[in-house]
Amino acid sequence: MGALHEGHARLIERARGESGLVVTTIFVNPLQFDRKDDLEKYPGPLDADMEVCRRLGVDLVFAPPVEEMYPQPLACVIEVKRIANHLCGAFRPGHFAGVATVVMKLFQIVGADKAFFGEKDAQQLAIVRRMVKDFNVPIEIVGVATVREPDGLALSSRNQRLSEAERKQAVALYRALQEAERQIAAGVTDSTEILRLARAVIPPDPALRLEYLEIVEPDEMQPVATVAGAVIVAGAMWVGSTRLIDNVKVQRTGE
Amino acid sequence: MGALHEGHARLIERARGESGLVVTTIFVNPLQFDRKDDLEKYPGPLDADMEVCRRLGVDLVFAPPVEEMYPQPLACVIEVKRIANHLCGAFRPGHFAGVATVVMKLFQIVGADKAFFGEKDAQQLAIVRRMVKDFNVPIEIVGVATVREPDGLALSSRNQRLSEAERKQAVALYRALQEAERQIAAGVTDSTEILRLARAVIPPDPALRLEYLEIVEPDEMQPVATVAGAVIVAGAMWVGSTRLIDNVKVQRTGE
Numbered sequence: 001m002g003a004l005h006e007g008h009a010r011l012i013e014r015a016r017g018e019s020g021l022v023v024t025t026i027f028v029n030p031l032q033f034d035r036k037d038d039l040e041k042y043p044g045p046l047d048a049d050m051e052v053c054r055r056l057g058v059d060l061v062f063a064p065p066v067e068e069m070y071p072q073p074l075a076c077v078i079e080v081k082r083i084a085n086h087l088c089g090a091f092r093p094g095h096f097a098g099v100a101t102v103v104m105k106l107f108q109i110v111g112a113d114k115a116f117f118g119e120k121d122a123q124q125l126a127i128v129r130r131m132v133k134d135f136n137v138p139i140e141i142v143g144v145a146t147v148r149e150p151d152g153l154a155l156s157s158r159n160q161r162l163s164e165a166e167r168k169q170a171v172a173l174y175r176a177l178q179e180a181e182r183q184i185a186a187g188v189t190d191s192t193e194i195l196r197l198a199r200a201v202i203p204p205d206p207a208l209r210l211e212y213l214e215i216v217e218p219d220e221m222q223p224v225a226t227v228a229g230a231v232i233v234a235g236a237m238w239v240g241s242t243r244l245i246d247n248v249k250v251q252r253t254g255e
Numbered sequence: 256m257g258a259l260h261e262g263h264a265r266l267i268e269r270a271r272g273e274s275g276l277v278v279t280t281i282f283v284n285p286l287q288f289d290r291k292d293d294l295e296k297y298p299g300p301l302d303a304d305m306e307v308c309r310r311l312g313v314d315l316v317f318a319p320p321v322e323e324m325y326p327q328p329l330a331c332v333i334e335v336k337r338i339a340n341h342l343c344g345a346f347r348p349g350h351f352a353g354v355a356t357v358v359m360k361l362f363q364i365v366g367a368d369k370a371f372f373g374e375k376d377a378q379q380l381a382i383v384r385r386m387v388k389d390f391n392v393p394i395e396i397v398g399v400a401t402v403r404e405p406d407g408l409a410l411s412s413r414n415q416r417l418s419e420a421e422r423k424q425a426v427a428l429y430r431a432l433q434e435a436e437r438q439i440a441a442g443v444t445d446s447t448e449i450l451r452l453a454r455a456v457i458p459p460d461p462a463l464r465l466e467y468l469e470i471v472e473p474d475e476m477q478p479v480a481t482v483a484g485a486v487i488v489a490g491a492m493w494v495g496s497t498r499l500i501d502n503v504k505v506q507r508t509g510e
Contacts, residue, residue, distance in 0.1 A: 075338045077336070079331065079334040
């Protein structure tokens, strides 16, 4: 979706290292925005993005206008079932159907052998992986680790919208995820208890509103009552009028 | 879906004439059956089908078992909107979502440059064409004319289920479509009137039950009140316990 930051740069670098030809798609997809103001506020600095792509050795940038991607209303879209029922899917109606649909279109248009997605959008990554399996799309999906600021805040194009004060508060989400990680490492397995302790880390500030904090299994993104094996702890938090998401993958010690 | 007849043979011959390599997919797709008994009764003579493919010079037959196409429940399916709301789509809930989903899978698996579909399944053909546009699938869809018995009955794998008496009665659907065609050629433009005259052609026999008879425009399969330009007259009729469909494309004279 453009507004390229260091997280995107890692995707491109990884692709560059593994591929003969690298294509970057830049498209702010209206279909996946559930709120009009979020779409309108979404940054779109194409010239700066092109410069980043040039510097990183991208061979081709595909940045179509909306009319080229959606010349007429769609008669067919991808419906995402159970895997979209929790986390962001529960709070952003139609969001993942919009994501899956545009990603399928981009896969068909570009014809790439591999596609690189950030792990920061964990549910999106799980859905794209599953869509590729479900429709037998001949493409390999590569997940790339979340890039963080020195204080731990996950890089996001939406971070640009934060005021200086909000920017400092925003790290609370990652702190909560780290607390959950610590509790799991310490042997706590009850999700309710882990999440209670993690939530307690977020300061009681009116500017911060936790939308969700959940522990899910990594394939179908379903909540688990008891932590066993690999899980994802994922959260969404409003900082003022900006919504941020983050997650950590945790494997119980000894497993 | 196999049970190959002369209509399928024309698809293969056409493909053979236009292609370096011809792949035939044979798969009775459970996802598109809205009635369990219809799926169970659907003929599946794979040896005979293979012989037809051999005779017609097919290079590769892809006839996967159900577990290979659906190793796990799908998390993503294709949702078909407005274009599936009339004709068969109105009477077979989920049918075209099942068709679109399996066709998308087959397109991804086979990687063909062209795919050949019969015009007998007019709504299916319209939906596949639109799906390919909507998702930018790099494949050309070729429609091939319906093949008919000497009396006019459209070839269908389901014709095998008809008793001798039913087989004779079955042509009533095509007779009704021809009557609609005649009325349009004679200058009648009111769809209600055309369909009334067409329905009157079907004998009042308890074994024959017309499910629908409609006049639609050929892109989105929406009913038209007044015939202007190209239309499709399409119907579905039960003959005893067998459901048959048929359609004719009509262009108003002088247009």
